[in-house]
Each structure stands twice: as structure tokens, then as C-alpha cells.
Amino acid sequence: MSTDAVARARGRVGKPAALLEVRSLSKRFGEVQANWDVDLTVLPGTVHGLIGENGAGKSTLLKMIYGVYTPDEGRMFVDGAPVAPGSPADARALGIGMVFQDLRLVPALTVAENIALALPEGPRLRLTQLAARITEASEAYGLAVDPSAQVRHLSIGERQRAEILKVLMTGARLVILDEPTSVLAPQEVEALFGVVAQLRDRGLGVVLVTHKLGEVRAIADQVTVLRGGQVILNAEDPGNFSDAELVEAMVGRRVPPLAVERAAVPPRDHPVLTLAGATALGDRGHVALKGVDLAVYPGELVGVAGVAGSGQKELCEVALGLRPVTSGSVDAGDGAAVAVPEDPVADSVVPGLTVLEHMVLDGRAVPRRGLGVDWPAVGARTAVLDERVGLHMAPTRRTLSSLSGGNIQRVLLTRELGQDAALVVAAYPSRGLDVANTRRTQELLLEHRARGAGVLMVSEDLDELIAVADRIAVMHDGHVVGVVDTAGADRMSIGRLMLGGVA
Amino acid sequence: MIIDILAGAVRGGTSIMYAGLGETISERGGVINLGTEGAMLLGALGGYAVTAETGNPWLGVLGGALAGALLSLVHAVLVVSRRANQFASGLTLYFLALGVTSLFGVSYVSRQINAFTPVPVPGLSEIPGLGPILFDHDPLVYVAYVAAPVIWWVLFRTRVGLLVRTAGERSEALEVNGYSVRAVRYCATVAGGALAGIGGAHISIAYANSWFENMIAGRGFIAVALVIFAMWNPVRIMAGAYLFGAALSLASVLQTSGIAVNQFALNAVPFVLTLVVLAILGRRTMLAAPDELLKVFDNSRTT
Numbered sequence: 001m002s003t004d005a006v007a008r009a010r011g012r013v014g015k016p017a018a019l020l021e022v023r024s025l026s027k028r029f030g031e032v033q034a035n036w037d038v039d040l041t042v043l044p045g046t047v048h049g050l051i052g053e054n055g056a057g058k059s060t061l062l063k064m065i066y067g068v069y070t071p072d073e074g075r076m077f078v079d080g081a082p083v084a085p086g087s088p089a090d091a092r093a094l095g096i097g098m099v100f101q102d103l104r105l106v107p108a109l110t111v112a113e114n115i116a117l118a119l120p121e122g123p124r125l126r127l128t129q130l131a132a133r134i135t136e137a138s139e140a141y142g143l144a145v146d147p148s149a150q151v152r153h154l155s156i157g158e159r160q161r162a163e164i165l166k167v168l169m170t171g172a173r174l175v176i177l178d179e180p181t182s183v184l185a186p187q188e189v190e191a192l193f194g195v196v197a198q199l200r201d202r203g204l205g206v207v208l209v210t211h212k213l214g215e216v217r218a219i220a221d222q223v224t225v226l227r228g229g230q231v232i233l234n235a236e237d238p239g240n241f242s243d244a245e246l247v248e249a250m251v252g253r254r255v256p257p258l259a260v261e262r263a264a265v266p267p268r269d270h271p272v273l274t275l276a277g278a279t280a281l282g283d284r285g286h287v288a289l290k291g292v293d294l295a296v297y298p299g300e301l302v303g304v305a306g307v308a309g310s311g312q313k314e315l316c317e318v319a320l321g322l323r324p325v326t327s328g329s330v331d332a333g334d335g336a337a338v339a340v341p342e343d344p345v346a347d348s349v350v351p352g353l354t355v356l357e358h359m360v361l362d363g364r365a366v367p368r369r370g371l372g373v374d375w376p377a378v379g380a381r382t383a384v385l386d387e388r389v390g391l392h393m394a395p396t397r398r399t400l401s402s403l404s405g406g407n408i409q410r411v412l413l414t415r416e417l418g419q420d421a422a423l424v425v426a427a428y429p430s431r432g433l434d435v436a437n438t439r440r441t442q443e444l445l446l447e448h449r450a451r452g453a454g455v456l457m458v459s460e461d462l463d464e465l466i467a468v469a470d471r472i473a474v475m476h477d478g479h480v481v482g483v484v485d486t487a488g489a490d491r492m493s494i495g496r497l498m499l500g501g502v503a
Numbered sequence: 504m505i506i507d508i509l510a511g512a513v514r515g516g517t518s519i520m521y522a523g524l525g526e527t528i529s530e531r532g533g534v535i536n537l538g539t540e541g542a543m544l545l546g547a548l549g550g551y552a553v554t555a556e557t558g559n560p561w562l563g564v565l566g567g568a569l570a571g572a573l574l575s576l577v578h579a580v581l582v583v584s585r586r587a588n589q590f591a592s593g594l595t596l597y598f599l600a601l602g603v604t605s606l607f608g609v610s611y612v613s614r615q616i617n618a619f620t621p622v623p624v625p626g627l628s629e630i631p632g633l634g635p636i637l638f639d640h641d642p643l644v645y646v647a648y649v650a651a652p653v654i655w656w657v658l659f660r661t662r663v664g665l666l667v668r669t670a671g672e673r674s675e676a677l678e679v680n681g682y683s684v685r686a687v688r689y690c691a692t693v694a695g696g697a698l699a700g701i702g703g704a705h706i707s708i709a710y711a712n713s714w715f716e717n718m719i720a721g722r723g724f725i726a727v728a729l730v731i732f733a734m735w736n737p738v739r740i741m742a743g744a745y746l747f748g749a750a751l752s753l754a755s756v757l758q759t760s761g762i763a764v765n766q767f768a769l770n771a772v773p774f775v776l777t778l779v780v781l782a783i784l785g786r787r788t789m790l791a792a793p794d795e796l797l798k799v800f801d802n803s804r805t806t
């Protein structure tokens with residue numbers, strides 16, 4: 001036996017065999033190199049934090065591991081044996097389970113039916129029997145969920161627990177959680193981490209994707225940083241790095257903190273937006289907004305916090321007059337309003353039209369030449385706008401619907417936030433953006449505030465709201481359950497409000 | 504006379520029930536088939552022709568089912584594989600079936616067949632009132648009694664049903680779990696067409712015992728509307744189908760008992776009833792609609 005082989009054998013004895021080992025994985029989507037030469041090693045009994053900006057390639061990597069995408073190049077090993085999962089069913093057979101960023105449960109089915117879908121069992125659904133097994137498992141892992149509840153009626157947190165339970169019941173030894181915390185209240189994050197720690201103690205491997213450093217510090221044993229599809233830090237101990245170093249690894253340069261100095265809110269007398277007892281129906285005909293009282297004054301930024309689907313969308317649409325109230329009143333004054341919709345692709349993108357054409361679809365005056373639009377003038381106007389806003393939007397000749405979510409968001413932000421209006425309504429303005437553009441968007445909203453506009457901003461990132469808002473309105477189940485002054489606000493008490501408790 | 508009307512309701516509602524059950528399966532799987540009327544027409548002619556040629560009405564039922572399945576298979580190819588607009592495909596197939604059956608049905612007009620005859624259920628048919636209403640009918644009526652609960656059971660208590668419902672609610676969840684959305688949708692659509700074909704065959708070989716052009720006379724469209732009223736639930740389809748059967752039988756009972764009512768007005772009753780129910784329910788039924796069906800409506804609007 002050569003010394004080399006002895007050394008290798010000894011190395012193998014010294015370390016536990018990797019649950020999952022990924023070598024030089026690459027994946028390309030058209031012009032985008034989403035993953036390039038990526039390595040990832042997950043050991044049993046550890047929590048592996050995977051961090052990186054939006055678009056860094058985290059989801060792509062995980063989907064290759066889970067058999068959703070086939071890698072262009074590279075190899076994968078489970079328990080040291082080479083594998084090539086061609087479908088999620090293959091991956092599950094290997095003991096890999098994944099909870100997607102956008103959960104994949106079927107809303108119209110019950111929890112038990114959703115779990116039945118994933119279990120390879122006989123042609124008859126034995127739902128009572130399955131429900132008993134679900135209850136048993138949910139007690140064992142501390143993942144409380146009612147097996148007979150229709151998923152449609154569950155909160156995001158409950159849905160997530162159901163998904164994790166499903167993954168565990170299919171026998172996963174490696175559990176992949178893609179950004180599980182971004183939609184949760186702080187208490188729910190703590191509970192989730194309790195479960196994750198328990199899985200680790202049982203010897204499972206967990207990959208946890210996040211972009212919050214605090215979460216990495218709270219739970220991860222190792223951290224891997226992706227940037228632009230490449231590994232920047234590989235399975236490092238997070239304790240060896242400062243926050244600034246980790247951010248720099250994620251972003252590629254230093255990001256100055258948001259300036260916190262800003263003018264005090266002027267005396268609140270003439271609101272730019274007043275909701276009084278506003279009640280409105282959601283798209284499915286249920287009451288989605290329930291007697292909301294809220295006022296936004298010039299020169300202040302009001303944040304809206306809440307677990308996803310608590311009525312934020314309807315609140316914004318009512319404020320903008322896009323959705324009628326069934327009772328109560330809305331008064332948005334007579335000043336113009338600008339808006340960033342919650343779902344830009346559905347609400348603001350016309351398939352087939354270019355970026356430039358979208359620049360005149362905001363209801364404001366358009367430069368004309370004869371009967372038509374003066375496109376060169378629109379182009380010039382847009383260039384000025386892009387310069388001023390500084391979000392570096394895509395070339396104006398591109399078809400907007402062909403761009404990625406983050407790029408679409410930047411075009412719409414440029415168009416909307418480039419206008420001066422008395423009221424600015426922004427739903428999840430930084431969704432899909434990288435750190436630098438998120439920062440710039442926050443600055444833009446603060447510039448509107450400084451100019452004297454009233455700003456209403458919805459976000460699912462509590463830290464973002466605490467950083468930029470003057471007051472935070474917390475929503476739960478269609479109600480505004482509390483309005484908290486940001487100065488001295490406490491994450492946990494806001495979290496309790498989000499979950500419907502009292503502060 | 505009430506008993507006559509109710510017995511007629513059961514008899515006349517049976518074809519609508521088969522078609523409605525079929526369309527329920529198809530729509531639960533995410534495919535709307537406006538060609539149901541056409542599948543019924545093909546089923547009526549197919550059933551009639553096979554019965555005429557073989558002398559066996561059960562083979563006629565099989566022929567009707569195959570004819571309906573064939574039309575729906577074309578629909579499935581267009582909308583599942585080619586992603587064509589579901590409304591356009593369904594309507595076009597209806598007109599195609601109307602033309603085809605008119606053309607090839609000519610030789611069967613006024614031809615005699617060995618049709619289904621009423622088979623009173625021993626014992627049960629003696630019950631006063633209930634007996635003649637429920638238990639003195641052709642065999643396809645009895646099969647329908649069983650079909651609705653069985654289809655309910657398959658949809659809600661078996662894996663196959665779960666797959667169909669998932670295809671209609673969130674098809675990507677099927678893919679994630681290693682199933683083929685296409686395969687499930689093809690099966691659901693074709694099964695739906697086969698049931699519509701049986702419904703059509705019931706008209707020609709058990710109800711009217713003859714073949715004539717356009718003999719389905721809108722029952723297929725009523726069945727499609729019925730699926731919405733019944734909120735995609737097979738058991739409610741059963742109740743609704745008999746309600747429409749009553750509207751149909753009212754017309755013929757009044758006529759045979761010599762009460763002078765305008766024939767055209769009577770023929771309009773089921774459709775007026777449809778409009779009234781649609782107006783009453785409004786968009787409420789849409790709450791129960793499979794999510795992927797709503798996408799079909801959305802897509803037809805925006806792209």
C-alpha cells in the first residue's frame with residue numbers, strides 16, 4: 001500500500017463520511033452562469049448555512065442536488081457513492097428532502113393528502129391511518145400541525161411545518177431548507193431553529209439557506225458563501241469571521257451601513273392617506289381587510305409588517321384606490337400617488353412590450369409627436385430618470401417580460417420612484433434585489449420622505465422596516481393590530497403582534 | 504302526474520349526469536372541455552350504430568364511450584400537449600362532432616334498434632311512489648346511481664383521485680413528487696369524454712330510442728354549467744342532473760297530458776333554469792374551483 005493511500009484511508013477514518021458531497025457543479029441558464037465549479041460538503045449531524053445575495057445561485061445549487069435541474073458538469077456523492085438524481089423522486093430515494101422557497105403544498109388539499117402525495121404507498125388513501133402517523137411524527141419533532149386541515153387555511157408558518165414534516169416522513173436524512181425564515185415572525189424562526197437543532201442532534205444533515213447573518217450565527221455549524229454562482233467561502237466555521245467579513249464575501253465589497261441620521265417627522269396634521277374602518281374583499285371573495293384605521297402623514301415613512309397574506313396586498317390596493325372598500329373610507333387626498341405593486345409581473349408587466357414602452361405606462365403625460373408617442377423624447381427622459389434613481393436598469397430596448405424578477409423590479413422602481421408624489425406606496429420594494437440595490441431603494445424611499453412625501457412601505461423583513469420606518473403598522477388576519485413607534489421598538493413584541501397576540 | 508314528472512326527471516337527468524360526472528373528472532384535472540356536447544353527440548351516434556349493427560345495447564354503450572373518449576383525446580392532444588386555448592378547442596370540436604354526426608348519421612335515421620327497455624327492480628319497484636320514480640328504468644339509470652358515489656370515492660379516497668385533483672389544483676406539485684402532469688390530464692380528459700359518450704348513448708339507445716341530427720340539444724352544455732353549480736362534486740352533480748331532468752320532463756309530461764303550452768317555451772325551461780342558477784350563485788362557486796382552472800380563465804384573458 002502506498003503511503004498516499006494510507007493517508008487517504010486514515011483521513012477517511014478520522015472524519016465522518018460526508019452525507020452529501022458535491023464536486024465542481026456547474027449550471028448555465030442561457031447567458032446566466034448560475035453555478036460555476038461549486039463544491040459543497042454536508043456532514044451528518046451538522047447544520048450547514050448557505051448564504052449569498054439574491055441571484056447568487058443558491059436555489060439553483062439546491063435544485064440540482066434535489067434532482068430538479070440536471071447539472072451541466074460536476075459530480076455528486078451520497079454517503080461516498082456517486083449519484084445522479086434525475087428527478088426529485090430519485091433524490092428522495094437517496095434520502096434527500098427539500099422544502100422549497102415557494103412552498104409546494106397544494107392549497108386545496110389537506111395536510112394529510114399533501115403528505116400522501118409524497119409517500120409511495122398503495123392505491124387507496126388510508127387517511128385516518130395516515131393522520132395518526134402524522135400526529136405521531138409531529139409530536140416527535142415538535143412540529144404542530146393539524147393533519148385534516150386544508151392547507152389553504154393554514155398560516156405560512158404552519159404550511160412550512162407541514163412541508164418539513166412531509167420531508168421527514170419520506171425518510172430524508174439530508175433536509176434542505178431554502179430561505180425558510182424570510183416569511184416568518186421572529187418567534188416562528190426560533191421555533192423552527194428548535195426543530196432544526198433537534199434534527200441535527202438526531203444525526204441528520206441540514207442545509208439552511210438564508211441571507212441573514214444573525215441566523216447563521218444562531219444555528220449554523222458551518223457556512224458556505226456563494227457569490228455570482230461561485231463558492232467564496234467553503235464550509236468555514238462562522239465563528240472565525242466577523243459580520244463585515246461575511247457581508248463582504250457575499251457582496252464582493254464593503255457595504256456602508258444606511259445613514260441613520262434623518263430629519264424628525266414634521267408635526268402630524270394633514271395626512272396624505274387616511275383609512276377609516278376600511279374593509280375590503282380579497283381576490284377569492286373573502287374579507288381580506290377588516291376595519292383598518294391608518295393615517296400616513298407627510299414626511300414620514302410608515303412600515304407595514306405582518307406574516308405574508310395578512311392583508312398587506314389589499315391594504316396597498318385600497319390605499320391606491322385599486323380595490324373598492326366594502327365599508328369604511330379611504331382618503332388619499334388629491335396629491336398623486338406612486339406605487340410599486342406586490343406582484344410586479346402580474347400587475348405591471350405587459351408581455352411583449354419593451355422596457356421603454358413600459359416607461360410610458362404609468363398614467364402620466366407622455367411626450368407626443370403628432371398622434372404618436374415621441375419615443376426619442378421618452379428615451380431621453382428615461383435616461384435622465386435612470387441616472388437620477390441610480391438603480392441601473394436594463395437596456396430600454398429589452399422586452400421587460402424576458403428579464404429576471406430583480407431586473408423587472410429595478411425597471412418599475414426606476415419608473416415609479418423617479419416621480420415626485422405626495423404618497424408613495426411600496427409593496428416589498430426590495431424583493432429580488434441584491435444588497436447594493438436594496439440599499440439604494442431604501443435611500444430612495446427616505447429621499448421621498450425627506451422631500452415631504454408620505455411613504456407606506458410593506459416588507460417581510462422586520463430588520464429592514466426597523467431600519468427605515470418611523471412607525472410600523474403590524475397586520476394580522478386583515479386587521480392592523482398595532483402601530484408601533486420604531487424608536488425603541490422590539491422585534492419580539494412586533495413578532496407577537498404579527499402572530500395575533502398582544503404586544 | 505307528479506310521479507310521471509319525477510320518474511321523467513330521473514330518466515331525463517341520467518344523460519346529463521354521466522356527462523356532468525365526466526366533465527367533473529376532466530375539470531378536477533385542470534381541463535375544461537366545452538366539447539362535452541360533441542362527445543355526447545358522438546356517443547349517441549356511436550352507441551346507436553353499434554347497437555344497430557350488433558343488436559346488443561351493452562356493446563352500444565361501449566361504442567358510445569369509445570366515441571366520446573376519442574373526441575376528448577383530440578381535445579387532450581390540443582390543450583395538454585399543444586397548449587392550445589381550451590375554450591377554442593372545445594367549441595371547435597363540438598362543431599366538428601355536430602357536422603360529423605350529421606353526415607354519418609344519415610343512414611341511421613329511422614333505423615330500428617334493439618334498445619334498452621325498462622327493467623323494474625324486483626320488490627323495490629312495487630313501493631308506491633318511490634318505486635316507479637326510482638326503480639322502473641333502463642339499466643343505465645341504475646348504473647348512474649352507483650357511478651356518482653363511486654366517482655366521488657375514487658376522486659377523494661384513492662391515490663388516482665388525489666393525482667387528478669392535484670393536477671387541477673397545483674400541477675407542479677405532481678411533478679415534484681415524480682408524477683407526469685400530462686399523463687394524469689390525458690387520463691382525466693379521456694375518462695371524462697368516455698362518460699359523456701355514455702351519456703350520449705343513453706339518449707339514443709335508452710331514452711329516445713332513435714337517432715336524429717343534433718339530438719343532444721344542448722344537454723352537454725348544461726352538463727358543463729352543472730359542474731360549476733355542483734362545485735366540482737360528483738354527489739351534487741347527481742342532484743343537479745335530476746333537477747335539470749325535471750325541467751326537461753316537465754315539458755314532455757305537460758305535452759302528453761294535453762295541456763297546451765308553447766313547445767318552444769318549454770324547451771327553453773332548462774336553459775332559463777341554468778341562467779337563473781348562474782345568476783343566483785354568481786361568482787360564489789368559483790371559490791370551490793380548482794386553481795389551475797382559474798388559471799385557464801386568466802390565461803384566456805391576458806394572453
Ligand SMILES: Nc1ncnc2c1ncn2[C@@H]1O[C@H](COP(=O)(O)OP(=O)(O)O)[C@@H](O)[C@H]1O
Nearest residue numbers: 029032034053054055056057058059060061404
Ligand atoms: N429556471 C431558470 N431559468 C433561467 N435563469 C434562471 C433560472 N433559475 C435561476 N436562474 C438565474 O440564475 C441565477 C441564480 O438564481 P438562483 O439560484 O435562484 O439564486 P438565489 O437562490 O441565490 O437567489 C439568477 O440570475 C437567476 O435569474
Ligand SMILES: [Mg+2]
Nearest residue numbers: 058059101178
Ligand atoms: Mg433562491
